[in-house]
Amino acid sequence: MTPLIEVEDLRISFPTAKGSFDAVRGVSFTLGREKLGIVGESGSGKSLTGRALMRLLTPAAQLSAKRLAFDGQDLLQATPRDLRRIRGRRISLVLQDPKYALNPVMTVGEQIGEAFRTHHRVSRAEARAKTLAMLEAVRIRNPVRVHDLYPHEVSGGMGQRIMIAMMLIPEPDLLIADEPTSALDVTVQMQVLAILDDLVTQRGMGLIFISHDLNLVASFCDRILVMYAGRIVEECRASELHAATHPYTRGLLASLPRIEESRAELAVLTRDPAWLTA
Amino acid sequence: MIDIRDLTVTFGRGTQAVAAVRGLSLHVGEGESFGLVGESGSGKSTVLRVLAGLNEKWQGSASLAGLSVARRDRRFPRLVQMVFQDPYGSLHPRHTVDHALSEPLAIHGIEDANERVSRALEQVGLGPAFRFRYPHQLSGGQRQRVAIARALMLEPKVLLLDEPTSALDVSVQAEILNLLRRLRDERGLTYLLVSHNLAVVAHMCDRLAVMNRGVVVEEMAVDTLRRQEPAEAYTRQLLLASRGYDREVARAMITYD
Numbered sequence: 001m002t003p004l005i006e007v008e009d010l011r012i013s014f015p016t017a018k019g020s021f022d023a024v025r026g027v028s029f030t031l032g033r034e035k036l037g038i039v040g041e042s043g044s045g046k047s048l049t050g051r052a053l054m055r056l057l058t059p060a061a062q063l064s065a066k067r068l069a070f071d072g073q074d075l076l077q078a079t080p081r082d083l084r085r086i087r088g089r090r091i092s093l094v095l096q097d098p099k100y101a102l103n104p105v106m107t108v109g110e111q112i113g114e115a116f117r118t119h120h121r122v123s124r125a126e127a128r129a130k131t132l133a134m135l136e137a138v139r140i141r142n143p144v145r146v147h148d149l150y151p152h153e154v155s156g157g158m159g160q161r162i163m164i165a166m167m168l169i170p171e172p173d174l175l176i177a178d179e180p181t182s183a184l185d186v187t188v189q190m191q192v193l194a195i196l197d198d199l200v201t202q203r204g205m206g207l208i209f210i211s212h213d214l215n216l217v218a219s220f221c222d223r224i225l226v227m228y229a230g231r232i233v234e235e236c237r238a239s240e241l242h243a244a245t246h247p248y249t250r251g252l253l254a255s256l257p258r259i260e261e262s263r264a265e266l267a268v269l270t271r272d273p274a275w276l277t278a
Numbered sequence: 279m280i281d282i283r284d285l286t287v288t289f290g291r292g293t294q295a296v297a298a299v300r301g302l303s304l305h306v307g308e309g310e311s312f313g314l315v316g317e318s319g320s321g322k323s324t325v326l327r328v329l330a331g332l333n334e335k336w337q338g339s340a341s342l343a344g345l346s347v348a349r350r351d352r353r354f355p356r357l358v359q360m361v362f363q364d365p366y367g368s369l370h371p372r373h374t375v376d377h378a379l380s381e382p383l384a385i386h387g388i389e390d391a392n393e394r395v396s397r398a399l400e401q402v403g404l405g406p407a408f409r410f411r412y413p414h415q416l417s418g419g420q421r422q423r424v425a426i427a428r429a430l431m432l433e434p435k436v437l438l439l440d441e442p443t444s445a446l447d448v449s450v451q452a453e454i455l456n457l458l459r460r461l462r463d464e465r466g467l468t469y470l471l472v473s474h475n476l477a478v479v480a481h482m483c484d485r486l487a488v489m490n491r492g493v494v495v496e497e498m499a500v501d502t503l504r505r506q507e508p509a510e511a512y513t514r515q516l517l518l519a520s521r522g523y524d525r526e527v528a529r530a531m532i533t534y535d
Binding site: 041042156185186187188189190191193194197212214215216218219220251252255256257258259260261262263264265266267268269 | 517
C-alpha cells in the first residue's frame with residue numbers, strides 16, 4: 001500500500017537581506033493512516049512543514065525536496081489545477097484560531113456547505129442536509145440553529161468544531177491540524193480531540209497534528225516527530241516519549257512544571273549548538 | 279495584603295447584563311502566592327483588573343494593604359503592578375526598553391533613573407545591551423522580562439500576574455517562572471497569579487481558588503491539588519483534562535453551567 005505522504009529531504013528557505021535563511025533543513029518522513037504528531041517550539045519549522053504538504057507557502061519561500069508525494073502523486077510536479085483537486089478535497093487544514101479562519105460575513109452553514117459544493121456536484125438542499133449532519137457529527141447540539149449563526153455569535157470551542165466540520169465535509173484522506181486546540185480551554189480541548197479521534201478512526205483518515213504541547217501530543221498521537229531548528233531531531237512512538245533520548249526532547253520535558261511535583265526551580269534548557277548539525 | 283469581600287462585577291445592562299464576578303471573597307496574606315484558576319469566562323482576569331484599577335465599575339469591597347481599591351490614590355502604583363499575558367501587546371512598539379522602564383520613575387518623580395533602570399535590567403537577567411532596543415528587536419521571553427522589570431520599577435509589594443507565560447514556549451516559560459520565584463524570594467512580594475494551567479499554579483502558588491462562571495468553586499492549599507484530592511467535581515474534571523488526552527475521560531465530560 002502506498003503511504004499517504006512521502007517526504008524526503010524537504011528544504012524550505014527564505015531570501016533575506018543577510019542571505020538565505022533555512023527554515024526547514026532536510027526533513028524526511030512517511031505517513032500512513034495514523035495520527036502523527038509534529039512537536040517543536042516557535043520557529044522549529046513544524047507549521048511550514050505542514051503547509052508544504054499542501055504547497056501553501058508564500059511565493060517568497062524556496063522549496064526543494066528529493067520527494068514530496070501524496071498518495072503516490074508527486075506534489076513537486078503538480079500543476080495548480082492538480083493542486084486545487086487535492087486541497088480541501090483530499091488534504092485539508094485545520095488552523096489554530098477560528099476567529100481568523102472563518103469568514104465573518106457568511107453564516108456558519110453557508111461556509112460549511114460551500115466547502116462541500118466546491119468538491120461535489122450536489123443541490124443546495126442536499127448540501128444543507130449534509131451540513132446539518134456534519135454539524136451533528138462534531139457534536140453541536142442544535143445544528144439547525146447554529147447553521148444560521150455568524151462566526152462572531154459562537155464561542156471559541158464551537159468555532160473550532162465548525163472549522164473541523166468544514167474541513168471534514170469533503171471527506172479528505174488526510175487532515176493537517178496546526179495547533180487546533182491551543183486557543184481552547186482544557187475541557188473543550190478534550191472534547192474537540194475526542195471528535196478528531198473518532199473521525200480519524202471511523203473514516204480511516206491520516207492525521208498530522210502540529211503542536212507545541214508535548215504531553216498533549218504524547219497522549220493523543222500514535223507517533224511523534226520532534227523538530228528543532230528546521231530538522232527532525234527525534235522520532236518515537238507516542239507512548240515512549242518519556243524515554244526520549246535526544247537532549248533537546250529531554251530538556252523540553254524537564255522544563256515542564258508538573259502538578260504532582262514540588263520543585264524549587266524548573267530545569268532550564270541549554271541549547272547546544274551541536275543540535276543544529278548533529 | 280489583598281482583601282476582597284463580596285465582589286460583584288457586571289458588564290452591560292438590562293437584559294444584556296452579564297455578571298462576570300458574583301459575590302467573590304478572598305484573602306491573600308503578605309508574601310503569599312495565590313492562584314486563581316478557571317476556564318475562559320470564569321471571571322478570573324476580571325478580579326485582577328479590578329485590583330489593578332483597570333475596571334472601575336464594581337460592587338463590594340476590595341483593599342490592598344488596608345487601602346481601599348475604590349479610592350485609587352497615588353499610592354496605588356507604588357503598591358501594586360500588573361504583568362500581562364501578551365508581551366507583544368503590552369509594550370509600546372515605538373518606545374525603547376529604556377523609555378518603558380524610566381517612564382514610571384518620571385511620573386512619580388523618582389531620582390537616579392539611570393541607575394535604577396540598569397539595575398532593573400540586570401535583575402531580570404537582561405544585560406545593558408538590551409537597554410536601547412525596541413520591542414520588535416526582542417524575543418517573546420525577553421519582552422516578558424522587560425514587562426516584569428517595568429512592573430518592578432516602583433518597587434511594589436504586590437504583583438498581579440495575568441497568564442504571564444501562556445504566550446511563551448515551554449523552555450522560555452521555565453525561565454520566566456524561575457525568575458518570578460526568585461524575585462518573590464528576594465523581595466518578599468505577594469503574588470496573585472491568574473492561569474488556566476494547573477501545573478503552573480501548582481509550581482508557583484501556596485494556595486489557589488478555582489473559579490467557574492464568576493464564583494469560587496473551591497479554595498484549597500496547593501498540596502491538596504498535588505495529591506489530586508479536590509472536593510468538587512468541577513475541579514476533578516479540570517484536573518483530569520489537564521493530564522492530556524484520554525478517550526474515556528473525554529466521553530464522561532460534563533458541561534458545568
